[in-house]
Amino acid sequence: MIDEQHQDLAAEYALDALDPESARAFEAMLAIDPELKALTESLRETAAALAHNAPRQLPPPELRERVLSRIRAEAQAMTSSPANPASTTPTQPTPQQHGGGSLIPWAIAAAFAISTTALWMERSALQKDRDALIGELHIAQERDNFAKVKIAALSAQVDAYAKATAVVVWDPEKQRGIIKLANVPKAEPGKDYQLWVIDPKYPKPVNGGVVPVGADGIARVAFHPDQPISKADNFAISVEQAGGVPIGQGPIVLLGSK
Amino acid sequence: MTSTQESDRQLDAQLLARIAVGDEAAFGALYDRFSPALFSFVLKMMRDEKEAEDVLQEGFAHIWRRASTYDPARSSPFTWAVMILRNKAIDRLRVRRRLDRTIEKATVEFSHFPEVDDAAAGEAERRDEGARVRSALTQIPAEQKQAVELAFFSGLTHEQIAEKLGAPLGTVKARIRRGLLKLREFLGGAA
Numbered sequence: 001m002i003d004e005q006h007q008d009l010a011a012e013y014a015l016d017a018l019d020p021e022s023a024r025a026f027e028a029m030l031a032i033d034p035e036l037k038a039l040t041e042s043l044r045e046t047a048a049a050l051a052h053n054a055p056r057q058l059p060p061p062e063l064r065e066r067v068l069s070r071i072r073a074e075a076q077a078m079t080s081s082p083a084n085p086a087s088t089t090p091t092q093p094t095p096q097q098h099g100g101g102s103l104i105p106w107a108i109a110a111a112f113a114i115s116t117t118a119l120w121m122e123r124s125a126l127q128k129d130r131d132a133l134i135g136e137l138h139i140a141q142e143r144d145n146f147a148k149v150k151i152a153a154l155s156a157q158v159d160a161y162a163k164a165t166a167v168v169v170w171d172p173e174k175q176r177g178i179i180k181l182a183n184v185p186k187a188e189p190g191k192d193y194q195l196w197v198i199d200p201k202y203p204k205p206v207n208g209g210v211v212p213v214g215a216d217g218i219a220r221v222a223f224h225p226d227q228p229i230s231k232a233d234n235f236a237i238s239v240e241q242a243g244g245v246p247i248g249q250g251p252i253v254l255l256g257s258k
Numbered sequence: 259m260t261s262t263q264e265s266d267r268q269l270d271a272q273l274l275a276r277i278a279v280g281d282e283a284a285f286g287a288l289y290d291r292f293s294p295a296l297f298s299f300v301l302k303m304m305r306d307e308k309e310a311e312d313v314l315q316e317g318f319a320h321i322w323r324r325a326s327t328y329d330p331a332r333s334s335p336f337t338w339a340v341m342i343l344r345n346k347a348i349d350r351l352r353v354r355r356r357l358d359r360t361i362e363k364a365t366v367e368f369s370h371f372p373e374v375d376d377a378a379a380g381e382a383e384r385r386d387e388g389a390r391v392r393s394a395l396t397q398i399p400a401e402q403k404q405a406v407e408l409a410f411f412s413g414l415t416h417e418q419i420a421e422k423l424g425a426p427l428g429t430v431k432a433r434i435r436r437g438l439l440k441l442r443e444f445l446g447g448a449a
Binding site: 012016043046052059064 | 294310334387395
């Protein structure tokens, strides 16, 4: 019988909710307790079954090709690396090495097998190192991307918007952003708020899309500008015709400070 | 476990064994078998299609690289894949939360932004497995269901869940444990 404390630990482990140190300690317990191990594994299967409880949506068809291209590129990188297993492929013995009763060919073969095994082990270690480095690189990139993210607060350009607050978060790497608005007056009938990205590369502000504001004066919208942005110098919100316009014409009501 | 589930599991394990030796066709087959359920699941976690696509791509690249580490004695291939993608999604959610916290700091009075409504994600057709899981979820107490779903989908730590629900940590842990144990009982085959 497994007590509740260990059941709790099993549930947390199954959900990857234990910190690394506790997880290692729990794994040591699992190694010597088959009943606890069976419970933990069954809870993990149960938790994973929850993945089925999501509204069904198919991935875009082109994603399959993107994934396959990525793994092909990785496979190619592996085969062209110095640790390529092809370099350790044993050659066939020559005819004169067969027979003759000499132990030398066997000694060579044994030495070769040992060196091949050593190379294979070295390759495995290199692969592990490489995977760890890739993992670290991803984390570093994530941090770096986070550091590159631009955050801009927009301020009112007309009195009616004095109480409004607006923040834009822009990720230049992914070319997308999020805008949050609060205390924004309801747009007049036939009008919409529209976001603009000011990039010195373009003579006119780039369309960031319509920002629908709820009756509570709040909006939270993810946006992808119409054009690739080299440098998001500033952001602005204007009032435009309902549905948005390709080139801003209406009054700018909120603007970021440069 | 039903015989269909058992044969699915064996087939998936065979595909993973082939992927481990670099069989691209096997990888394509596994992608076709898993990606609909995994994409739906990741989308539920991320609530953003672009990010869900990125997570799916990263997750499958991980499966390609690490197929040799799959241990059939420890979990089914689907469970193994789900946990890989869940961890990738949680990593991103944590970065996103740091970003959100920064936004909150940058504003004076930003609060009560409406949550995205799950129902808005659509009601497309679901597989039998989905119906079975939903049926099981209806049979456990609401507070246990809430705690289990938060623990699985949100990427929040149990401490954060306790804070969000305004309940003591011990209570939350107990709800998660009881909820999972009951689900296991109702799902039968998954356990």
